[in-house]
Amino acid sequence: MRTDRDAADAARHGLRTVRGWGAFVATLRAGVVVVTHGFGDVSRAGVHGAYVVHLWHGIPLKHLHRDAPGWLRIAGVPDVGPVRTLLREAHRRSASRIRLLPVASERAASRLRSALGLGPDVVRVLGDARVDVLAAGDDVARRAAATALLDRSGARGRATVLYAPTWRDGKPDPAVPTADEWQRIAAWLALHDARLVVRSHPHGLGDYAAGPAVSERIGLLGHDALVDVTPALPGVDLLVTDFSSIAYDAATLDVPTLLLAPDVASYAAARGLYDAYAAFSGGRHERTWDGLLAWASEVAEPGAARDERLAHARVLVADHVRLLGGSTARVLQAIDAGLGHGEAPAEPVAPASIVATWRDGERMRLRIDPGATTPVGVRLRGARETIAGDLVVVAGLVEASVPLTRARWGGPALVLPSDAWVVEVVDATGARIELAPPASLPRTELALDARIAVEAREASVAIVLAPPLTDAERAPGAQRALQRRHLAAPAPAPAPVVMLEAFYGTAASCNPAGIDRALAALRPEIERAWSTVDGSVPIPAGAVRVVEGSEAWWRARAGARALVVNDWLRKRQRRMPHQRVLQTWHGTPLKRLALERAGQGLRTRVASIREGRRWDVLLAQNPFAAEHLRAAYAFRGPVWELGYPRGDVLRSGDRDAVRARLGVPSDVRVALYAPTWRDDRVALVDHVDVAALAAVLGDGWRVVVRGHARSYAGGGLELHGAGVVDATTYPDVAELLVAADVLVTDYSSVMFDAAGIELPTVFAVPDLDDYRDRLRGFTFDLAAAAPGPFARTLDEVAAAVLAAGPHDGWAERRAAWRARFAPLDDGHAGERVVERMIAEGMLDGRSAASAQRT
Template identity: 40%
Template sequence: MLGLRAPQGRALSSRPPGASASLTRRIGTPVATRFTFAGGNLSKLARLPLYVLARPAQWLTPRSRREWVFGSGAGLAQGAWELWQEVAAREPDARLTWLVANEAQAEQAVDAGVEFVAKDSWAGFWRTLRAGTVVVTHGLGDVNRYGSGGAFLVQLWHGIPLKRIHLDSPATFALGGRLPAAAGRILRGMYRLSTRAISLFPVPSQLVGSRIASAFGLDPARIAVTGDPRDEALVAGTPASRRADSLRVLLGAGVLSGEERERRLVLFAPTWRDGVEDPTVPTEAERDALEALAQRLDALILFRPHPLGLGAYRRAIAGAPRLRMVSSEAVPDVNAVLSAVDALVTDYSSVALDYSLAGGHIVWFAPDRASYEKSRGLYEDYEATTGGHEETWAGVIAQLEARLTSGPEAAASLAATEALRDRFFEVRTPGAPGRVYEQVLARRDGGVAAAPAGLPSGSPAEVPADAATGTGPTVFFESFYGRRANDNPAGIDAALAALRPDVRRVWSVANDTVTVPEGAVAVLEGSPAWARERAAASTLVVNDWLRTPVADPRRQKVLQTWHGTPLKRLALGRPKVGLRTRLAILRQTRRWDALLSQSPFCSAALAGDYAYRGPVWETGYPRNDAMVLGTRADARAALGLPESGRVVLYAPTWRDDGRVVLDGAGLAALAASLGEGTTLLVRAHSRVTEGFEGAPGVLDVSGHEDLGELLRAADALVTDYSSMMFDAAAISLPLAFFVPDLELYRDEQRGLSFDFEAEAPGPVVREASALPAAIAGLWERPEAFAGAYAAWRERYTPWDDGGAGARVVERLEAEGFLPPAA
């Protein structure tokens, strides 16, 4: 057998004689490597033949329920170790094996007194092949990946995801070089196959469960709200005992001396950036400023880079005695020290959410927010999670000084941490390892898993059936993949609330920051409540692709409202559409039972680009009802704008390559050129992750849900290829078009559905310097485009009269999408 076996239940203070040499030969010494998704994915593809060869062994080898294997990329940590201890206490006759990847992990196993083998050895393969239950924290690579097929797989995770992960992140499938398209398809298939092997995925809340379901393509039934075993050190015992335990870990790791126990502790813990160097390594001047802060606060500032992160932190803080390194080798499990920390500084790391259980101050530090969001993506707007962040060490220092001294900033900071905790943790009671163990027994041994114990009062595992107003049929809404609750679905929701109060209105939301209309209920995508409500609905109303087929196509109807009349070509109308994309588009349109349209032009454009042959309901757009019937005074009041003065709305569309044609500096210049008394509103497209906050003279309204309210409040709209140009015509709002990339966008990237320059009912501007004069001309010479504007409105918004939502409700009843009212 490769690897060493230590007697279970007996802690070993040192390795057996001669163990060092044998471990190094059999397991290997850890080597600092630069891990990237591209490198990992190439290795994954190279291992494909080994997966195939291992299949017969998985089919033929019987598994034993009394055998468990555990592994974690972090060593004896990340909840796997806590679950090990639970199983060892509950099943003293079970055979538990820890699979180690390197010498450091082997040393941990020896010191803990547990049986272990090298994960990539024949012994690791055999133990994994025989185990009835396999526990991992990162993925199948934590154990012997070739022997895991067919086991009951418990997938713990190493943090609550803030950044998009796994199937949700484009970075996951990076391959680096130029490889055949088939390689990418094979890779995606391998990822999906590995996620299908997951039997149980414990989470601390439904919000986290919805993200996990999306990231892993996982059936919500395999997710259990039990609390996370990795957080046991943060909830068990008393605050005093938890702090004492954390201090013991730091003392044992040599980070602190005994006389430093009473000093304040600040922990800096950044995430990793897929092979890119951390932008937060302090300069010499910043190091000196941090050292001075630590002296003023009688504190120590601990630096714990991500194990995969790149940055010369040790060298950067050398010579500053109050700045200390806490490496992952010295402290494998960061949760073990969080209870001694008075303030945490981080960027996008999940350690912030774990630390919210400790209840200290959190300072968010993200100098590369825009580029990081673009490359990885986040599950919600960064500000929704953080409430604000710093971009320099100087800003971080100021925040720490304010929060670690008594005052209103300190109280507000602690309240923000508590609110973060309440959002992400439904279960905050000790005992998560036991609850996970009970779920394993119930599910693995063929029984039906009971609802996990420990859910606090007021946090049910599912939304009650009567949570939504109405007792009749259910209509299930989704807008922009659950990121918002607006657009045409919201207009239909309003009409149903007024005309059919018996209808239950349920909204799919991507996270709990999305506010749904009054009287409706929100269900988190991927949660058990989401699956139940979606399956029970008679009608699904969506404004983008329907990513998951309906549960019962014979009974359930899908109304596709889309989200605007298309100037740019869509779907099959775009240049260079590949065969695979064409097939996906055709599969998508087969899921629609009716398509909503704003005009005859819209009907032809959408049906043509999507090769759609079903019913088209030409009713006008319900999203514009409130705008048409509302007043400018009410819209401005809702936005906090003065009634007097002019308002210009700039609302560009998104570009496939991520370009922004007018950045913060350009917007600031435009705002200044418009003159005093004119307000410039800027709204980024829903698919653009960054807004324009911080540009002088600019009011960023990118997060405002009601597009009609923005249009009604404005005196002019500046856009490029956005469908808002058509909605604006419903209220005769003057239009200007800023299109510096017209040829590129029209001829190479998207294509346009008509001769835009010939029909435009306002000036078409190619240079930013010409925009101010073009905007002023809209008010000074309104007759210049009067004829073109009248034709534009007649062609593109003939039905937007404030009654579109009512017409849709009539069609829902007439076409059998809704049963008649009782």
Template identity: 40%
Template sequence: MGTNGFDFARGNLSKLTRLPLYALGKPAQWLIPRTPKQWVFGSGAGVAQGAWELWQEVARREPMARMVWLVANDAQEDQAREAGIDWVYAQSWRGFWRTLRAKTLVVTHGLGDVNRYASGGGYVVQLWHGIPLKRIHLDSPATLNLGRRVPAVVTALLRRLYRAGSRRISLFPVPSALVASRIHSAFDLPPERILISGDPRDEALVSGSKRERAALACRVLEGAGVVGAEDSGRRVVLFAPTWRDGDQDPAVPGPQERDALQGLAEELDLIIVVRPHPLGVGSYRSALAGADRLRMADSEAVADVNQILSGVELLITDYSSVAMDYSLTGSHLVWFAPDREEYERTRGLYEDYATTTGEHEKDWAGVVERVREALSVPDGATARASLLATRSLRDRFFDVTEPGAPGRVYDAILADRTPGQHRDEESVYQPQAGADVREAEPVASDVASSEPMTPGPVVFFESFYGLRANDNPAGIDAALARLRPEVRRIWSVASEAVQVPSGAEQVVEGTPAWEAARRDAGLFVLNDWLRTPVPRPGEQKVLQTWHGTPLKNLALGRPKVGLRTRLAILKQSRRWDALLSQNPYSSHRLATDYAFRGPVWELGYPRNDRLSPADPAAARAAARVDLGLSAHARVVLYAPTWRDDGRIVLDGAGIARVQRALSAADSIGAAGSGGEGTEGDDVVILVRAHSRVAEGLGDAGAGTAVRDVSGENGLERLLLAADVLVTDYSSVMFDAAVTSIPMVFHVPDLELYRDSQRGFGLDFETRAPGPLTRTEEELVQAIRAASTGDAEFEWRYAAWRADFTPWDDGAAGERVVRRLEAEGFLR
């Protein structure tokens, strides 16, 4: 745990235990009038983070205003004393009274920056404390963490508390429409409360000349004792990692890494300043001990990091918003994320990390080299590319870079609080601008026309909760693009990094453009649960395609389904207007497990249309070229499903052992027959982890012989390229039959999965179209036998194809489109 001992779970439990205090504060908020001339300010970072800049603006513009800073601890008290301003403790009776009387409340983190129990009815200005790359507030699963299993009603209550706090926000300044869309989503704020004005906290980065800003940074570092007279002329490199919800920061350098950083600083005559997040100081102090060129500058020493950024030659960071602020300097930036996969899984990002960073390092050795490349040859190509990347980051996240943000925010507050006045309309966030919508590519037409096109139907697609743009929805999208080009095809995605089909539009979930697209759509096509009701019930249709023929029991068919879950399942299936099925077995199973009473369209799976190419040999060759596979390699595709308890039955090390055993057997066989043997890489295992499995199952020391292809958008190209499929209980076993690929089922946990966890809808052991294996040795033998054909399972395979792929003939997508037309779903 972090040294401060704080994390979301503890903070949330504290919120719940303080509920009675909110109730006690209500009567006072109703009875005591607020005074327009009274202001309260607070910040989780101290006298900093834009609240201080706004304080100075109010003091200049409104000399008679009565202002007080609410502090949380002794360090903040010292900062207020040093600034010469009036202060009281936020959680004291005086803090309660001053908050209760103030008309305007200025915060940077949350209502706890002032006195939260007296905040109701005040005009709350939320300046926030950074441009979010990581998901925040209601957008982040970490926000509602309680650290233990709790009843759903408790989590729901906590969510209501967060939403109630968000509703109190009156004004939220941001620097761009891109940032506004994220704030709109995270805080569920009406657009008119979001102001594109620039961030007051960035005033130190845009005011005055470059020389003046650098001089200020130097004075702050000297005043904090971080640098001294002996450091004159030395360049400053800053390392500023973010917080990890109380967990230990994996970037804390060990002794060898510390020595490498010290050596780099001596080599390039640098001072390397480390500034951990205020909530994650961790072990940095002890880690830096003994290295005189490595200095600490925590939040107690330097309350406002933005005041030193203009004196920094290069910034090293991970997911911290300090990177966006630093981009205003135009200097070098190195991204360092040793725990990228874990952080993305637990916290979530608003866009793919690479979209923001371009490239990033995973260890300190890579960071040292990147710093050396950027700073050793200032005019070199590497240095120029580094500066260009920083400026590109600035251009993405800042629409407003001119100084004066505190004044613009004050003007907006004054306009809101003064009857008859209005804010500058151009500064108010306009979600209809559609910043998150990708423009559709023009549709080619054989006939030119000067007449305007009549707007066509709007279809809203979603696949796996927006994490991908694939599966059956993508197959239907392709058929629509071919057969009904006038249809407007819009894809809901979790981040901008999810690529959508050509000619379709992309909307990021939760943004104003996403909400508008949902309202405009006449048809929703999805392959998993519809998490929110359709905006216009009765007018909009929902086609549920699902995502595979189920071997395992689903929904109501699962054992021990509680009442709450049953009600949720029934509520879900009532939202569907039609259910797509791959085969007669699925028609019955899906309708039964979801108690679906509507029409079941048994038309085959559009996602499998690509598995029936006109020229299978050419399609196989093309798939291998696309995947970078040798035409002569023996390719095994391993595509397991997920387990409810998170178990992985064959991890990366096990897969590598299987690959080595297969390669060794092939080499022996080739040598025994007079051949020269084969290289180990001639047997390649492609690992396609389920979307709900966070861990990559691929490379474990086997080099290119084991490849993690979990990022592949669909299974179709993988199935076309492979010689053997290894799976367990995944629905891929039904789709793979379209290609006639040999299948092996690795099921060491068969009894547990079948009898205790999920159960099956058919007699899997007697009907499986391939051998069942329990050990790695059995798996190796089965793969070798399957790759050369196995007559024992030929009759089973033929029956499997007849039962489960009768409609997968390459035309399922067209059949679905024609059914949509016939049923009036395209309007």
């Protein structure tokens, strides 16, 4: 026990406690040690030799330990290789002491095995002992006991609404109600004769004291009043949470759950989720208390809305809870067996099984023995999206087929992005059917421009797609060996190749794509080699793909006459004597970059200067950009002010064709929402509720959403809703500008591209002060020069979008903006850049000096 309060609580339960030196001795002498949150629960140094049982504290939705982003980073500790190695070994040794970790289902077991690096002999499906209370006794007695516990909150009302947010790694709950929201909550409770009990996470932050001051129908049930909230769940009529595993517990009681998550994008991406949030929430969550209260009114009464929530609760149970009740007895039996006394308890077997798995061209096929189940559908679930497959019955067996490739936005069929794609077979209710993996799995193979492996995972199998690197290219030390072979002296023979890369290989777009188009037209004999992270990235027709890290990639990087990039060069780079590096960058800088940012450490400043030294030429959209990009990277070479090739399509793009690829009718107006990324989050910025915006704009509009390349990698947000088109993966944002009637952005450089066609622009900037003053800083006063209105609320954004057009009063500002920032975006910037490259000898190996002499 760490505190007097803990000791007193234990005493109330009839438990003897020891602290200090006595705790160490007791732990050292114990044959069995039971923990719930790690070895910090006991005297850590005394657990050696004990049979350690870890009773986990919930069904995992959030990524844990090895699966979580940043699991090897500690605040205040340098994030360097040796430190990560030490932390990795410490985690491994700690987890290796666990002898038994019981869970409620094979799905939960798969996640914890992955997170902790433990095997099926340790993580076993025996049920969660902590929720046995939910299955003990009869319903009436359970509800009476639970209601007595909830009464400790002091809140009064016939029905009970429990608000139980999870913790946020030291950040406060973003949904703490405002003073006005507390008033509206109190009015809703009075209308429904209900009470709101707020149960904050024991480690959560947020001040809810204003609630009880507003109404006697609002009460707090803190950790001091009730250590474990689980026994109180049978007395709850409606649960409100965000990402907490309490939703799974409540689902076993048929308690309808509503999701309130204003930070779903940032939280899901920062922590990582084993399930897409839409699957956890049932496809709906609210961002505000007003939206939540409206939803609660629908669910409070019998009807379709309540039935939908209850049906989703049953799906959650079917997916995640195979055993409920009696878990404590099974765990004790397993402990006895582990100590050599008696037989181990039986564990549930999957109701269906995979008989065989094989690749059939561009699809993966699975033959399934359904047992007593009735599968009706199959899908592939990845980190960012879910893809439907096909299901047929063949000779009494079910055959599932899922795609390994797909065509998007009118492009060619390409392999799916690198990810672990879990195969999910579902029944008529939408619940996933657990599948025992086959006796043997296909061998890993290189096919379809990918490395394809099949692994047993999450009560099914996962198709793990990775870049198509050979075993030799993936081996430890292989990349350094390839680097030495291709970049070491003497220099390789130059090749008539230009190597292009955009956004670290995640897209073939932006200025390099504009230069590619001009190269194909002006110098078709030059090979255009596109650097991509894997085979899922579409590249221009006639170009050659080189996947990062492959032998071909290193060879092209060393032999190419020119490297054209729009961001930092990755991996170590030695510029060959025959080679020139053209840095196009990816926008006029509104936000301060590199050396122009305040508070940059020495390491970052040195890295920025070194990066600038790698470039031979810097491309700028305008004189303003030339000045700031040069200063940001201390660049000493020539700056070509020739306009931006990525904007050429604004003059030549086919509006109707782009809209057809987006599925947008030609007779509706399009608001393109294209926010930039944020340094303090890795997820898509969601300051504008796009579904709500589409609803306000009405049937005559579509809201097309384009997330930033850096934020898309974080995943965590599924954009959906009537009138919303998620175009985050669309290859070229400039084409989206062609299709748009209004641009809605914040601080993205897309505002300068839109200048080339004077597209009406609305600035959605609810975090303006924070972004400008804390995160980045601006290179000029945006408010004084912006070619469109600032909007901080959804209503302001919608009003500005509806008013945008030739007569909105901003035409003069737009013209001035174009003259300052896009004077050369005339549709021919790509041609000018390639002609300059030819004149400078960049495509035939001549140096700049020799080119000038001739």
